[in-house]
Amino acid sequence: MPSKPSAVILLSGGLDSATTLAEAREAGFSLNALTIRYGQRHAVEIEAARRVARALGAVRHVELDIDLRAFGGSALTSNTEVPKDRSAEAMTHDIPITYVPARNTVFLGLALAWAEALGAFDIFIGVNCVDYSGYPDCRPEFLRAFEQLAGLATRVGVEEHGHFRIHAPLLKLNKEEIITRGRQLGVDFGMTHSCYDPDPSGIACGRCDACRIRRSAFDRLGLSDPVAYVAPG
Amino acid sequence: MPSKPSAVILLSGGLDSATTLAEAREAGFSLNALTIRYGQRHAVEIEAARRVARALGAVRHVELDIDLRAFGGSALTSNTEVPKDRSAEAMTHDIPITYVPARNTVFLGLALAWAEALGAFDIFIGVNCVDYSGYPDCRPEFLRAFEQLAGLATRVGVEEHGHFRIHAPLLKLNKEEIITRGRQLGVDFGMTHSCYDPDPSGIACGRCDACRIRRSAFDRLGLSDPVAYVAPG
Numbered sequence: 001m002p003s004k005p006s007a008v009i010l011l012s013g014g015l016d017s018a019t020t021l022a023e024a025r026e027a028g029f030s031l032n033a034l035t036i037r038y039g040q041r042h043a044v045e046i047e048a049a050r051r052v053a054r055a056l057g058a059v060r061h062v063e064l065d066i067d068l069r070a071f072g073g074s075a076l077t078s079n080t081e082v083p084k085d086r087s088a089e090a091m092t093h094d095i096p097i098t099y100v101p102a103r104n105t106v107f108l109g110l111a112l113a114w115a116e117a118l119g120a121f122d123i124f125i126g127v128n129c130v131d132y133s134g135y136p137d138c139r140p141e142f143l144r145a146f147e148q149l150a151g152l153a154t155r156v157g158v159e160e161h162g163h164f165r166i167h168a169p170l171l172k173l174n175k176e177e178i179i180t181r182g183r184q185l186g187v188d189f190g191m192t193h194s195c196y197d198p199d200p201s202g203i204a205c206g207r208c209d210a211c212r213i214r215r216s217a218f219d220r221l222g223l224s225d226p227v228a229y230v231a232p233g
Numbered sequence: 234m235p236s237k238p239s240a241v242i243l244l245s246g247g248l249d250s251a252t253t254l255a256e257a258r259e260a261g262f263s264l265n266a267l268t269i270r271y272g273q274r275h276a277v278e279i280e281a282a283r284r285v286a287r288a289l290g291a292v293r294h295v296e297l298d299i300d301l302r303a304f305g306g307s308a309l310t311s312n313t314e315v316p317k318d319r320s321a322e323a324m325t326h327d328i329p330i331t332y333v334p335a336r337n338t339v340f341l342g343l344a345l346a347w348a349e350a351l352g353a354f355d356i357f358i359g360v361n362c363v364d365y366s367g368y369p370d371c372r373p374e375f376l377r378a379f380e381q382l383a384g385l386a387t388r389v390g391v392e393e394h395g396h397f398r399i400h401a402p403l404l405k406l407n408k409e410e411i412i413t414r415g416r417q418l419g420v421d422f423g424m425t426h427s428c429y430d431p432d433p434s435g436i437a438c439g440r441c442d443a444c445r446i447r448r449s450a451f452d453r454l455g456l457s458d459p460v461a462y463v464a465p466g
Contacts, residue, residue: 062303062304064299064300064303065298065299065300066297066298066299066343067297067298068346070295070297070347071295071346071347071350071351072350100346101345101346101347101348101349101350101387101388102342102345102346102349102383102386102387103346104386105342105345105346105382105383105386106339106342106343106345106346108342109335109338109339109341109342110299110339112334112335112338112339113301113304113333113334113335113336113338113339114303114304114334115334116334116335117304117305117334118304136385136386136387136388136390136391136392137385137386137387139385139391141385142382142385142386145378145381145382145385145386146382148378148381148382149338149375149378149379149381149382150335150338152369152370152372152374152375152378153335153337153338153369153370153375153378154334154335154369154370155334155369157369158369158372159369
C-alpha cells in the first residue's frame, strides 16, 4: 500500500479549522497540523488545537509562536476591546476590528514553508467567505493568487514544476453547513474553541462575533452547542 | 512640509539589506526596519541589524522571532554543516543547502502585515538574482506575484484599491555594484555581517558562500573589506 500524501493544515482550534482538518483526513492525507500562536489573547484556543489534532490523528502538530502584536492594528492582537453584540449586518459585511493585517498571507506563507520542507503540495485552510465576508484574505481570488505565488516561491515549484494546491473546503459554506459537515466527519465540537474574548478560566463569552455566529448556527440547526458560555443563550 | 511616506524594509544586517535600507532613505521614505530572527545560528547578525538601523536613521526597528527550525529543511536553521570553499559555479547556480523553504514569502508576508498596520504601501527587500540565482524566491516574477497577492490580501488593497510596491533595488546588481552603490549612499559596511557560520565570538569564517562572494567583490574593487575574518583572505 503506498503511503498517504502529506498535507499541511492550519489549525486554530476553532470549529472551522477542526472541520477542515477532518476534511483533509477524509481526503486521504497524512495530517500535519500547524497552529500559529500570534499573540492573540485567547491562548485557550491552543489547548483546543492540541485536543483536536490528537483526536483526528495528526501525525505531526507544530505550534509556532509569532508575536504580531509588534505590528499593532487589531483587537485580536492588542488590548483594544473586542466588540460585543454587533448587528448581523455589521458582523457579516464590515471588516471587523478583529481583522489582523495580512494574517492569511503570513499563515499560508508559513504553511508553505513547512509543506516544502515536508515535500507536501497540499495546504488546507478553514476560511470561508460567507460568515466572514469582511476579511479580504478569505476570498477565492486571494487563495488563487497565493497558489500562483507558491509555484514561484519554492524550489519544487520552480525546478520540478510542483503545483501547490490551497484547499479551502469551507469556502462556500455557512456556519450551519460547516457544523453539519463536521458532524458527518465525526468532529467533536466540544473540543473546539471559537470565542474572541473568553473569561480567565477559558469559558467562551457568548457575545463576540465568533460566539454569536456559532451559537445561532447551532440554534438554527436545533442542536445544542457542546461548549459552555458565560452569557446565557 | 508634508511628512514622508512610510516604508517597511527587511533588514538582516548583511551588506545587501543595509544598502537596501540606504536606498529607501535616499528615495525619501520614513524607515521602518524589520528584522526577522528565524532561528538562524548567527545571532550576531541581529546586532549588525541594530547598528545599521540606528546609523541610517530608522524611525522604528521591529525584531520578530519566528522559529523556522520547527519545519526543518535548511542548513541555516538546523545543525547541518554550512558548506565551505564551494566552486563559483556551484555557488551561483545550484540552490544552496542554506536555502530556507519559502523564506521570502514568509518575510514579505510579515512585512506586508506591518505595512498594512502602518498605512504604508512600500516594502523594500534586498534580494538579487545575480549572486544568488539559485534561490527561487529572489526572482522578479516571484516579486511581481507577491505584489499581486498583496493587493488582494489586505483591507486597503481591496477597499481602497491601494497598490503595494515591492522594491528590490539590488535585483540586477552584482556584489561589486552593490558595494559601490552602498558606498555612494554612505553605508558603513564595517557595521554589517554576512557570514553564515561565524565563530563563537561572532567573527566571520571567510569560507562560506556569503563570505567568499563578499570578500572577492571587495577584492575585485581593490578595496579592503572592513569586517574581520577568521580565515586569511
